[in-house]
Amino acid sequence: MNSPVFVLENSWHPLEGKLTGGFCMVLHNMSDEAISGFRLVFTSLTRVTEDAVCNNAIFSRRNANFHEVTPPEGFSLAPGASWSFRIDGLHRPAKHRTDGAKSAYVTLADGSHHTCAVGDLMLEGRHSEPAPKLLPEGKVSEPYFLQPWPKSSKLSAGETYPVALCLANEASPEAAKAVYGVQTLFQRLFPSAHVPFALKPVNEGRTLSLVTDSTLEDVAYKLTFSPEEVVLTYSASAGLQYGLTTLAQLLHGARIDPDTFSFPVEGTIEDSPRYGWRGCHLDVSRQFFPTTDVTRLIDILAWFKLNIFHWHLSDDEAWRLEIKAYPQLTTLGATRGPDEILLPQLGNAAEPVAGFYSQEEVKAIVAHAASLSIEVIPEIDIPGHNAATLAVLQHLTDGQEAPDSYHSVQGFPNNALNPAIEETYEFLAKVFDEIVPLFPSKYLHIGGDEVADGSWMTSPLAKKLMQEEGLDGTFGLQSYFMKRIQQMLAERGRQLAGWDEVAHGGGVDPTGTLLMAWQKPEVGIALAKQGYDVVMTPGQAYYLDMVQDDAWQEPGASWAGTVPPAHSYAYEAEGDFPEELRPHMKGVQACIWCEHFLSTAYFNRLVFPRLCAVAEAGWTPKANKDWLRFAAIAPHAPQL
Known part of the structure; x- marks a missing residue:
């Protein structure tokens, strides 16, 4: 027998007097041979109750989201034919297209298992609303690509941005490792983007000086911008990493959308997290x-x-x-x-x-x-x-x-x-x-x-x-x-x-x-x-x-x-x-x-x-939140 092909389609229908409703399922035999003595298994987060009423099927067992049904005795499903059945009695009503069967397979009489293709749960009895747009058109009041937004910032936008931020010659080996660590993080997340840092001076770069200040919290940092130099002040490795990440974000945003985002030419960022x-x-x-x-x-x-x-x-x-x-x-x-x-x-x-x-x-x-x-x-x-x-x-x-x-x-x-x-x-x-x-x-x-x-x-x-x-x-x-x-x-x-x-x-x-x-x-x-x-x-x-x-x-x-x-x-x-x-x-x-x-x-x-x-x-402090700014920046997030 050739490997059979099966498709399971499912829909949810309301029931008068029962808010939970029921499923209608249709198994399509797209193989070249008739099948009989088979079982159908589907997994669904919307579970069938023990007292469910089945029409044209026998509900044989359930384990959490695992459900097994069989056709009526003596039933044969011919090539190209379909088997339809209803299950009325669910533990909750379905509300979305993902509330039905998530997977399914047919177990044939010889004990072999064959995966079914499964589609979205369809809706009977009312309009199936399409998914909407979830974010509004973003708008930034300050032209900086930062997420999360810092605790305090007073910045002036530059007309251009540096090719890279170049580590000052006096930086320690530990500081260079930290810069390289954020650089490689950036490259893993954005492998086709231009790197934000250089470990030595480069043409059209801007100097990055790293300064320690023991009066800062371990997780805090301060950035000071000028046309010639960016100074990052920190007290511990976490603050250094957060400051470098902020710089990488600023430069990345200015590159990917220069009409919206800029790199600061002057000003300061003083930053630390709201919660530990x-x-x-x-x-x-x-x-x-x-x-x-x-x-x-x-x-x-x-x-x-x-x-x-x-x-x-x-x-x-x-x-x-x-x-x-x-x-x-x-x-x-x-x-x-x-x-x-x-x-x-x-x-x-x-x-x-x-x-x-x-x-x-x-x-x-x-x-x-x-x-x-x-x-x-x-x-x-x-x-x-x-x-x-x-x-x-x-x-x-x-x-x-x-x-x-x-x-x-x-x-x-x-x-x-x-x-x-x-x-x-x-x-x-x-x-x-x-x-x-x-x-x-x-x-x-x-x-x-x-x-x-x-x-x-x-x-x-x-x-x-x-x-x-x-x-x-x-x-x-x-x-x-x-x-x-x-x-x-x-x-x-x-x-x-x-x-x-x-x-x-x-x-x-x-x-x-x-x-x-x-x-x-x-x-x-x-x-x-x-x-x-x-x-x-x-x-x-x-x-x-x-x-x-x-x-x-x-x-x-x-x-x-x-x-x-x-x-x-x-x-x-x-x-x-x-x-x-x-x-x-x-x-x-x-x-x-x-x-x-x-x-x-x-x-x-x-x-x-x-x-x-x-x-x-x-x-970010509550007072610094801005929904439209968030909506402008969030679509650029790295994803899995």
């Missing part, structure tokens, strides 16, 4: 990113003067970090496929998908980030979001716990590490012992999010622990677990970072603990009142997988609402923080969750320009 934590998170569990993509994203963060890379290395869908004590975590727990221990999810189909980071690769990425003044914060998400871990290490489950006794919000059954099983802590101790030497950051992020209420309630071991320790339900158990984890980290010289649910059930000791407020902005204030240090990363403003417009044809997730670039830019994370609580507000962070990100082009469409907006929120 200016972060970007990347989820590599749902979709694996090769090391080249990770290092390029870190380069982009450096260009925008972000200083934290939060690396989300494990989740239900895969474990991505090599742990030598448990090699099966990455031999089995990092692969999804029809015949693998982990079923296809979120865009993968017949072909297995895999990927993990070796410890040597991690060391190289951490060193690369450090050279750009970026700290890498690893995240191993516990106790929830561990379907992959528990599929591999089944001894970490209570064998007497009822299967499918609880489900996560993403639909995974029994996916949380059990706090009552002592082997759980032995496992995590070995994991931490291998992670700590790889990441010099003082924080280790342990997740703590989205543990389903009702988790462990059918586990006899958990019930026994609750009785012995006087714990109340799921979140009492979670707090017990987190307190033990906090102590384990302290023994290894690390402090606990987590999502805001770490505070549930009594939480942990707030001293030295950093929590990320993601569910809504008010959570950050509540955490600060409890004594926690807080990073603001609300889904309603800083989750870069969220859809950017209400239009049906605009792609993205929508559970946190619609997040247009204008909102990400205007959002003020300090919000209603009382003055006395503001010391607990440490900064801001963008989060890139990757359920939807099936291509680099898709990544770039959703991440930019909103990543630039979060970078400016972390650096």
